[in-house]
Amino acid sequence: MPDSAHCAGFLTPDDARLRKHADYQRVYRRSRKHFSPSMTYFYAERMSGPSPVLGPRVGLTAGRVLGKAVERNRIKRRMREAVRRNLALLTRDVDVVLHPRRTVLTADFTSLQGEVSRIFAVIEKARDGAS
Numbered sequence: 001m002p003d004s005a006h007c008a009g010f011l012t013p014d015d016a017r018l019r020k021h022a023d024y025q026r027v028y029r030r031s032r033k034h035f036s037p038s039m040t041y042f043y044a045e046r047m048s049g050p051s052p053v054l055g056p057r058v059g060l061t062a063g064r065v066l067g068k069a070v071e072r073n074r075i076k077r078r079m080r081e082a083v084r085r086n087l088a089l090l091t092r093d094v095d096v097v098l099h100p101r102r103t104v105l106t107a108d109f110t111s112l113q114g115e116v117s118r119i120f121a122v123i124e125k126a127r128d129g130a131s
Contacts, residue, residue, distance in 0.1 A: 044095050
C-alpha cells in the first residue's frame with residue numbers, strides 16, 4: 001500500500017496488530033476475561049497520549065496447548081482472516097487480545113467469522129454503555 005494511503009488514515013492490517021509484550025500485558029491488566037463459544041477475549045480502551053497509533057489493534061495468542069506448530073499456524077491464519085474481514089466493526093482506539101480454542105481449527109469459517117463479528121459488536125456496545 002502506498003504511503004499516501006497510510007497517511008490518509010487508512011488502516012492497514014499491519015497497523016491493526018498488537019506486537020509488543022507490554023501491550024498484551026496492559027490489556028490483561030486493564031480488562032476482564034470474556035468468553036465466546038470458541039475463544040476467550042480481552043479488550044481495553046487505549047488512552048489518548050503520545051502514541052501515534054489510531055484505530056483498533058488486535059493480538060492473537062496460540063500456545064502449545066493448541067497443538068503442534070502446523071496446527072497453531074493454521075489457527076492463527078484463520079483467525080487473522082476473520083479479524084481482517086470484521087475489523088471495520090471496531091471504530092475506536094481499542095486493543096483486543098483473542099485466545100482461540102482448539103475448535104477454531106475445525107470450525108466452519110463462516111461461523112468463525114460470525115463469532116469474531118459478534119465479539120467486535122460486544123466491544124463496540126460496551127463503549128456505548130460506558131459513555
